[in-house]
Amino acid sequence: MAGEAPLIEFRKVTKIYGQGEAEVRALDGASFTIKTGEFVAIMGPSGSGKSTAMNLIGCLDRPSSGEYLFHGVPVASLDRNQRALLRRNYLGFVFQGYNLLARRSALENVELPLIYKGIGRAERKQRAFEALSKVGLKGREHHTPSELSGGQQQRVAIARALIANPDVILADEPTGNLDTKMSREIMQLLCDLNDNEGMTIIMVTHEEDMAEYAHRLIWMVDGKVERDGKPSGGGGKR
């Protein structure tokens, strides 16, 4: 895809759940642009629409109105299968609850996206080993999630997000289940990926501390972008 268009562009995106009396405007005309190489934190109180925004960015859902352009392509025009292909080729997910397959080894979890890309077994294994070593889990390849600490599980999830060389990593409360020490390690890992490999990272969080690792903070209230700029501490944590 050509480089002229920004990576992600929200134009007055609205997302409405329910109908009539029960109608909820999760997003209400939110607009922002994210370029390749940025590290953006999205914050806001509960119900501010930050998770909805994340689901839309991740092409897990479609806007009710307004436009979401990914590499200049309107996602609303893509059907379910095309959005799956977009996730497969351009997006990597990291979740609060890790979302690993419980009975699979770290290696098998990490290679999962490559299975759907149709990559052969040998290459998959090799790339999964590399990704795990990049996140500092060398030697733990054959452990199952229950044999790993929360921080280690989140590293496996990051390795899984990285393995298909996505354009952006979408992290939804990546440190929500972790203690302070582990949270710092995970954030440091994300910063390293951003600094050393130019990986674009978009992170939803409700912890101010974590947002300090980002270059840019999008503060949302009631489904709208209220503030967009440097984190309050100036992003000085890194």
Next chain:
Amino acid sequence: MIWETIRLAVQAIFRNTMRSVLTVLGIVIGVAAVIAMVTVGEGSSSQVTADVEKLGTNIVMIMPGGMEQGPRTQSVAEAFKLKDVEAIIDQIGSVDTAAPYAQTSMTAIYGPESTTTQVVGTDNRYLDAVDWPLVMGRAFLNTEETSGRPVCIIGETVRQNLFGNTNPIGETIRLSSLTCEVVGLLEAKGASSFGTDQDDVVGLPIKTFQRRISGSSDVAMIFVAVQDGKSTDRVMGEIKALMRERRRISEGEEDDFTVMDMKQIAEMLSGITDVLTGLLSAVAAVSLLVGGIGIMNIMLVSVTERTREIGIRLAVGAQSSQVLMQFLVEAIVLSVIGGLIGIILGLVLAIFASNMMAIPFAPNPAVVGGAFLFSAVVGVVFGYFPARRAARLDPIEALRHQ
């Protein structure tokens, strides 16, 4: 990708071995029952044919009663007489020999021993026609046949039951009021295709039988042996014409007798086995349907249990069709494994049954292949609905599922 999917399915199946075993049980039982039924059925069919051929393909039987009335409705149709036998021998070419035949069930007594047996009235020509040699003693004498002397020839089973270790030749046995001397012992023949013991027999000259047992001059059946290499069809045609003439059946009227050769009897008997096999297989096939529903049930449970897993797969870029395939292949692998186990089990059962029933083990590759295909089809049909449900899950909802 397809191998990946199959590997995944096998893993998922063996992760929950106990449940998988219970799930495929219906398929296993259904396939095993169908395979066993059909294999045993075909074995007994071919046994019937072989038995009848052993009896002699050149044998033609004539019975009173039309085909549509059933060959044994003697009460309606006039019985044959001994003269009919002679007429066939005299007037029809290509006939080797012909013999009268009448039988009834009676108790035979020798000293303190008694046994219920088939008493047959016939003559030496019958033994020639069906090629049944004697192992001891002699056949009837000409004078014994013409004057209806009280002499008999016994089968091996009767000898065992009445005489044990005693030499039966020259001894006398009692059949109701008739006391007769045993003059010969027939060679053992074994069971017929319907399981009746052919050696459980006492043979009397037909005239002795008519006078002392049945009290009439009727002949229940006529056995005709056609000369080797001659067409039984032609002889049957000639017999029909002769009998119609002798029984004064006018043109346009139905035969009141039946002429059959062994080929037709074999066809009739195997027709009966085929119908039985078909019916039993149909009942067994119902089990396949039930098995399929079992698979659908478990797959639905599995989809619900693995909702989160499906969400993860969708998030990392699995397409709906890939999720559909995953669950569909799982259902197919499950039912095909069930089918394979069922085939093996069915064949083993058929081997046992064939041994016990002393019939040939006749596995039919088409039936085995058909059962295999059918089990795969069951997987597709009953796996599709759960798989589609998995494929249509909303990824956001699925990821939130606990």
